Amino acid sequence: MIERAGPSCVAVKPQLACFERLGAPGWAALSETVSAAQDAGLLVIADGKRGDVPVTAAAYAQALVGETPTPWGPVPGLGADAFTANPLLGRDALEPLLAAAAAAGAGIFVLVRTSNPGAADLMDLPAPDQPLHERLAALVDELAPSLIGTGGLSGLGAVVGATEPEHIARLRELMPRSVFLLPGVGAQGGQPELLGAAFAPGPAAALVSSSRGIASAPDPGAAAEELRGIVWKISGG
C-alpha cells in the first residue's frame, strides 16, 4: 500500500488497533510499517487515540514519539511523526503529550469532533453555552502556541471528522493555527469537495485522510491520486 498509494500521499495513518490485535508480532509489524513509510518519504501519524492520567500519558508519549530508559539502555518508541490523542481527561493529561511532542519535533491531533454518528452524543452536547467540541477546540487553541512551527501553523492539531463539514468553518475560526486531520472520507461517506474551509490558513493546514477508501479500492494508487487531485484544488495548491 505504501508503494502503490504513497506517491500520491503526504502521510500514512496506521491504526494501532489493527496491529495490537495481532499481539507482539503485530507490534513488530507496526514498527516495520512506520519505518517503511518514513523510508518512502511519508509522515507517519500513529492513530491510537490515547489519553490517560498524566503519569500514564507520559508513558504513552514514550511509546509513540520518545524512548524509555531501562537498566539496559534506552528503548526507542515507534518514532511516529505525529499521533492522535483523546482529550476527555483534561488539560493536565494533554501536557505530558505536548512536552514529549515538542522534544521530539512531533505533532498531535486532538479529537475535537470525530467522524462517527455517535460523536454527536457527547461532543455536540451544549456544555453549557457552547457545544463540547467548541470547548475542546478552545483548549486546543490555548495550548497551540507550545508547538508553533516556523510557518506559523501549530503541531498541536485537531481531528475534525470530514463527515460533518458544517462544523469545519466554525472550528477553523476557533483554531486558526492548528493543522486539521480530516478522517471519514470514503467508507464513512465524507465528501472531500466540502472540506475547503479547513485549508483557510494555507495549503499545509489540513490532511484529508482516507483509509478504507484507498486500501479497499481496486486500484489504491488511482484512488489516492484521485483524492490528491481534489485536495489540490480545495487547498489552493
Next chain:
Amino acid sequence: MIERAGPSCVAVKPQLACFERLGAPGWAALSETVSAAQDAGLLVIADGKRGDVPVTAAAYAQALVGETPTPWGPVPGLGADAFTANPLLGRDALEPLLAAAAAAGAGIFVLVRTSNPGAADLMDLPAPDQPLHERLAALVDELAPSLIGTGGLSGLGAVVGATEPEHIARLRELMPRSVFLLPGVGAQGGQPELLGAAFAPGPAAALVSSSRGIASAPDPGAAAEELRGIVWKISGG
C-alpha cells in the same frame, strides 16, 4: 508483584502504556503478565482506556478480549477479563466493545470521572443541565442491562476516581448496577476509607485500585494486605 501482593487482591490492572513503550517485547511481556496473573487466580483488567469509531473499536475488542481471524487461523487477543474504555466518541463506539465483552464473558469499565485533577476540565462541565460525568453515567446505566450477571450486577462498569469521593454516592445512584473501578488510592492521594458508598449494592460492587501505592511500597505484600483490610471493612465484608 503478582506473587507478593496477589494473595491480598482480586484483580490486577496492567497499564498498557507501560508495556507498549517497550515495543513488541513489551507486548509479549504484557501477554505473559496476563497469563501469570490468571494462573495465580487473579482477574485481569487491561487498562488501555481505548475508544475509537465503531470499526476500530471492534478491532480493539479483538485485541483485548477476542480473537482476530487471519488466513493462517485465528490469533487470540490478550484474553483480559475486563478492560477500561473511553466514551468520548459516543454510544455507537461503545457498542462493539459491549458485544465483544458479552461474547467473551468479560467486563468493561467506562471512564465516567477519572482521578486526575484535569478531569474537572471536561467531565465536570455542566452539559447543560448536569455535569458531563453524570451524562456519562446515564449512558453507562442505559447500556448496563446487556452485561447483567447472575448476581444482578452489570459487567458494564465505571471508572470513578477515588480522589473525589464526594461524587461517589451520586454516581452510585445513577449507576446502581454497575461495578465501580476506583483508581487513585495511594500515590494520587485518594483515601480508601471514604469509598464506602461505592459498595452500596454489595461487597462485589467495586474494586479499589492501588498501583504505585502497592508496587512502590517497601513491602508490597503488606501494603496490599493493609488495603485489603480497609476494603473489607468499608464493603461490608
